[in-house]
Amino acid sequence: MRLKISRGETSVVVFEELRKSKNVSGMDLAKKAGISRTAVWKAIEKIRNAGYGIEAKKGIGYSLVSEPEIPVYELASTCFSNGVEEFYYFDSIDSTNTFLKKLVSERTVRAFAIAERQTSGRGRLGRKWLSDKGGLYFSMSLDSSLFSLSVEDMPKVTLCAGVAVCRALGKFADVYLKWPNDVILNGRKVSGILCELVGEAERLWVVVGVGVNVSNSVELSMATSLRDEGVDVSLKDVSLEVVSTLFEYLELLPEGWGEVRREWMELAKPMMGREVEVNSAGVRYVGVALGIDEKGALILDTGEKTIRVFSGDCFYGR
Numbered sequence: 001m002r003l004k005i006s007r008g009e010t011s012v013v014v015f016e017e018l019r020k021s022k023n024v025s026g027m028d029l030a031k032k033a034g035i036s037r038t039a040v041w042k043a044i045e046k047i048r049n050a051g052y053g054i055e056a057k058k059g060i061g062y063s064l065v066s067e068p069e070i071p072v073y074e075l076a077s078t079c080f081s082n083g084v085e086e087f088y089y090f091d092s093i094d095s096t097n098t099f100l101k102k103l104v105s106e107r108t109v110r111a112f113a114i115a116e117r118q119t120s121g122r123g124r125l126g127r128k129w130l131s132d133k134g135g136l137y138f139s140m141s142l143d144s145s146l147f148s149l150s151v152e153d154m155p156k157v158t159l160c161a162g163v164a165v166c167r168a169l170g171k172f173a174d175v176y177l178k179w180p181n182d183v184i185l186n187g188r189k190v191s192g193i194l195c196e197l198v199g200e201a202e203r204l205w206v207v208v209g210v211g212v213n214v215s216n217s218v219e220l221s222m223a224t225s226l227r228d229e230g231v232d233v234s235l236k237d238v239s240l241e242v243v244s245t246l247f248e249y250l251e252l253l254p255e256g257w258g259e260v261r262r263e264w265m266e267l268a269k270p271m272m273g274r275e276v277e278v279n280s281a282g283v284r285y286v287g288v289a290l291g292i293d294e295k296g297a298l299i300l301d302t303g304e305k306t307i308r309v310f311s312g313d314c315f316y317g318r
């Protein structure tokens with residue numbers, strides 16, 4: 001199932017009215033949204049399709065009585081008030097990143113896609129991202145000119161997204177960051193971010209994809225989920241917190257990069273001063289992690305010299 005919601009469409013207006021009051025008549029909804037009764041009925045059906053329970057009592061009106069695990073319309077509202085033009089919800093898809101990359105390469109549009117599960121979820125460095133039901137999987141497309149960023153600045157977007165997700169999950173659990181943007185809980189990865197570029201240098205788009213293991217099963221020794229670490233939180237609360245915090249932080253770029261970098265250092269404190277091993281394009285570096293530089297590269301003290309690593313995978317040494 002695929003549901004597309006566009007900014008300003010009638011189902012969004014109708015949902016807002018249903019959220020505000022109970023027993024709203026079809027006539028009132030039609031008046032408030034400036035649409036026909038048939039259009040109201042169609043909007044109600046669309047909201048039901050997204051998983052919301054709407055009771056219709058003859059002569060009384062419509063009431064919202066239950067909501068889905070993924071708060072589709074609440075998320076869509078957050079997205080629309082942050083400049084997103086199109087919102088997509090899937091019960092199942094190969095990958096929300098793949099979907100948005102294709103969409104943006106055909107038609108540049110600020111879009112957001114969320115799925116209950118992914119059949120070919122992708123991680124950094126060509127890895128798979130296990131995406132069973134119960135986790136949070138979403139992507140958003142961003143026009144890089146919004147932040148006046150060029151290709152070399154992309155690590156800033158990646159690190160900024162990491163700070164946002166870590167701050168959001170920090171409301172529920174004691175998490176920290178591992179370079180570049182793995183969110184770690186009790187020594188294991190609970191969330192990851194995949195940023196991909198689409199288009200030409202002059203008109204560059206970025207797709208930011210976020211995966212959070214909430215109550216999905218992750219049978220990997222390096223990974224965990226909030227549920228497996230005893231954090232009792234709903235997918236609804238996690239998704240609303242993560243999505244709104246991500247918008248809040250991305251808005252800080254480019255001027256606020258200095259602040260984002262400071263916050264990154266604070267959230268990554270558990271890895272600073274520790275010996276780490278970094279694999280970058282097949283080359284192995286070992287050194288003590290000192291921080292990130294103004295470009296977002298990891299600074300390592302190898303004992304002989306200080307080096308900077310721009311991309312790769314980081315493991316703890318001794």
Ligand code: BTN
Nearest residue numbers: 095097122123124192193209211
């Ligand atoms: C990582 O390897 O740490 C990054 C994982 C990113 C996973 C998310 S889930 C939503 C989006 N769609 C994908 O296929 N990948 C990202």
